[in-house]
Amino acid sequence: AEARLAQPGQTRTAAANGECCVEIVSPIAGTILSLNAKSEQAVSVGQMIAEVGDPSDLEITVDLLSADAVKVRPGSPVLITDWGGPEVLQARVERIEPSAFTKVSALGIAEQRVNAIIALTAPPPDDLGHGFRVIANLITWSSDAALQIPVSALYRDGGDWAVFRVENETARVTPVEIGHMTDRRAQILSGLSEGDQVILYPGDALQDGSLVGDRAAAE
CATH class of the missing domain: 2.40.420.20 (conserved putative lor/sdh protein from methanococcus maripaludis s2 fold)
Known part of the structure; x- marks a missing residue:
């Protein structure tokens, strides 16, 4: 038996040779970032099968201590370093999430943290990809003449x-x-x-x- 899964209005058919019995249409154009289901694996309704995204449109998530998050404002400049390349990447804070979560530090201390969403101001380098580690330096205040x-x-x-x-x-x-x-x-x-x-x-x-x-x- 053959089955077909497509978006409403799609008229795609399964492969004629029977090698593909289920056809899944991605809701967006992009690159497959990860596969969460293996071939011939049973899946349930709503289960994530694959993660699709656009590597040229990355955002960075940084968890801040809640006491530090209140000092950060949307639009604040950010310098991205230690991502693997020689140059410093320019970015800005897009938003601060409104709710905090508890995270246990390496010392075993429960801390309240808040996610800051950061966007690069220029297209990311080709070498920088999804899930990569970076260091984000958030600038909350600056002065040209500070003693x-x-x-x-x-x-x-x-x-x-x-x-x-x-x-x-x-x-x-x-x-x-x-x-x-x-x-x-x-x-x-x-x-x-x-x-x-x-x-x-x-x-x-x-x-x-x-x-x-x-x-x-x-x-």
């Missing part, structure tokens, strides 16, 4: 941020007000001026008035 220091220079002085500023080979405790911060750099709003020297990784033995020297100059 910044390494976060390793910051420490807590009571409830405020402070640094040890070098003045005449002497360490001086200097309270600072910080703005935006990453895991490497911090924006300084007040307390320091351009060109000021600060001490990185200040130890407990360092105090206001301690004599310090330039290690690079000493070598």
Whole structure:
């Protein structure tokens, strides 16, 4: 017996030689990305048989901590790196999904995460395909004239941020007000001026008035 499955209005027929007993018409034009059913496998109604898509129209899904997702806006620029090619790909945030989900981290901590959908601003390279791993760098804020220091220079002085500023080979405790911060750099709003020297990784033995020297100059 022969069977035929086609879209409404289609008049396709099964192969005359009997080699194909079921004909399935894809709802879209594209490339078969994966086959979810094997030959001669029994399938049920609604079961996914194959995944079809357009490799030239990729989108990227990034799961963010919910605390970070609220800082991201649709249209924010994104830099795509570590995808396998030498160049950095330009992209933008299309949307932030409205609901979060729980994901257990590598440390066993349950985290609330939200998917951000990212679209490339140019056609993807031919080498980049469906399901590939990439690193997405989301830019939530930028400035052309931000005074910044390494976060390793910051420490807590009571409830405020402070640094040890070098003045005449002497360490001086200097309270600072910080703005935006990453895991490497911090924006300084007040307390320091351009060109000021600060001490990185200040130890407990360092105090206001301690004599310090330039290690690079000493070598």
